[in-house]
Amino acid sequence: MLNSVMLVDDEASIRSAVEQWLSLSGFEVQLFSRAEDCLARLPRDFPGVLLSDVRMPSMSGLELLKEVQQRDADLPVILLTGHGDVPMAVEAMRDGAYDFLEKPFSPETLLSSLRRALDKRGLVLENRRLHEQADTREKIDSTLLGVSRALQTLRRQVVDLAALPVNVLIRGETGSGKELVARCLHDFGPRADKPFVALNCAAIPEQLFEAELFGHESGAFTGAQGKRVGKLEYADGGTLFLDEIESMPLAQQVKLLRVLQEQKLERLGSNQSIQVDLRIVAATKPDLLDEARAGRFREDLAYRLNVAQLRLPPLRERREDIAQLYEHFAQAAAERLGRSVAPLGGAQLSRLLGHDWPGNVRELANFAERQVLGLGEPEPETIEPGQSLAAQQEAFEAQCLRAALTRHKGDIKAVLAELQLPRRTFNEKMQRHGLAREMFLGEE
Incomplete structure (x- = not known):
């Protein structure tokens, strides 16, 4: 049930009285004396209603209404008016305002209008959620291809985990599509507009690993010319994909664990802590706990990374x-190479x-391309x-x-x-x- 209200009024007495009425009725109320401050705090898909006085210094309630409609035309705005502003408020309703209340108004009148507006807002947000879910299902069905029950299950798990702020460990054999799944976890979640940074832990020489992961300041070591931002810092706000995590040197595992615990890092050659907000998606072929028991991986880091696990079935x-x-890869290769593909x-x-x-x-993708080129089959x-x-x-x-x-x-x-x-x-x-x-x- 929605119960959020943003109230904008330059009169402190009105703000105090309305907050008291609404709080006693179970509403969560945010108070603003200026429309500009309200706009700065207005989130996307705000789960509530906006109440605003019409006459205010600087930005008026009508100007606020126009700005809100540009952002979200379905967000209910209820205007609070003086007697002389009623014709203006009626015109504003024609322009998209949900309702107007003439001052002084009773708590019952305010609550009745608010509840109707919140019911409408709830329907709008539910409709949006269903459309977004349908869009997500369609996109992920065309990204993670397959009709098998294993792939159907995997797609559902990816959609569920993409929305959650947890680290994910992907288990799968070489070539099974671990990076594609990691990319889906990023693209279908709230971090989609932030960086997705991929790092193959097996492809980096051990002596360069720390600089690659944490970055460095100028002169931090021989050959360190200029400041360099590491993968962890570059992924701030987004997702860091660590492929073949079992290959990470033990010394770097300790430092990565500290970053995950504190959400802070230090570049090589610097004593300054840098705050980072990132999600780790790691991929591995062997079981990390088996690796830990063999002394090749830190057990505490394995548990940190394995908050949720996805298993990619082999083909x-x-x-x-x-x-x-096969048909997908063959068609893609044919389009890329300018060839035709036989059924x-x-x-x-x-x-x-x-x-x-x-x-x-x-x-299979390599085989399909060879088929398009006419180079035989296994x-x-x-x-x-x-x-x-x-x-x-x-x-x-x-x-x-x-x-x-x-x-x-x-x-x-x-x-x-x-x-x-x-x-x-x-x-x-x-x-x-x-x-x-x-x-x-x-x-x-």
């Missing part, structure tokens, strides 16, 4: 995504689904070593169904025509493999 565990990913045939799909993809999505491998022929046939059948449903966005008639299946047989196979048409429907 061999989500084979139903292969067809969609994915049944024999080629069989080879794709049979390959083990040790390099995961990165290997030898197929067994779907799952040790499985019976019947089990492999079942797995392959499920992949074919998912691939066809994905291509046709859940259009059952098109799938039946492509696979040349009777409807009853198709329904039985869908039920046996735990598939539903709704999983593959395209966005409207």
Whole structure:
């Protein structure tokens, strides 16, 4: 329930009386004697109502109304008027004011108008939230591609975690898309308009690691010419992505832990503390706690980084995504290289689904580009070593169904025509493999 009110009036007695009335009724009230001060404190999507006197020195209530409408035309503004200002206030309502109250007004009149305005504001903000959620789902569906249950779960987890101010640890094999997931955590959260800074911990020589992470002052060490801002400081307000975090030297782990605890850092060669506000998203292949038990990683830092964890499944565990990913990468390569791309045939799909993809999505993207260039394809491998022929046939059948449903966005008639299946047989196979048409429907 919304209960926030911003009150702007240059008369201290009015501010005091209205605050007392509203506070006793459970409202949170912010008081301002000048309209300019109110505007400076007005947040985006303010969850409440603005009350303003009409006649004030400097900026008037009508000028405040115009400025507020430019920022948020749906924010209710209730004007407080003297007797002589009533015609002016009526005109202001035609221009977008929610209501006006003629002084002196009773607490009951004020509360009645406020509650109606807050009900309207609540509907507007809920509608915005639903639209934003729909936009986010559409964007993340087109970024983290896949129809598998694992990818559906991952997308939901990313959307949920993106909005939270917590550090995230991403576990996944080489080439599984860890940086892309880290980027989504940044892009779909409140830090999206701030820097996203990526650092591969395995690619930096140990003797340069501290300067790279913390920056340095001029002359801090031999060759340090001029001041340099480090990755931690550059990511202030945004997200720092530390890939292959298990490769970070132990000495730097201690210093990173201190930054996370205190939200402060010092450049090399400086004694001045610099305040930083950042979120750490780290990625690793091994389990950091196993690394800690082996003495290769600090246990306290592992817990700091692992507030929330995302596991990226390898491509061999989500084979139903292969067809969609291949077509995406092939189309992107064709557009970039100015080539045409042939549709994915049944024999080629069989080879794709049979390959083990040790390099995961990165290997598949490379393969798709080679196909567009006409440079051949890898030898197929067994779907799952040790499985019976019947089990492999079942797995392959499920992949074919998912691939066809994905291509046709859940259009059952098109799938039946492509696979040349009777409807009853198709329904039985869908039920046996735990598939539903709704999983593959395209966005409207």
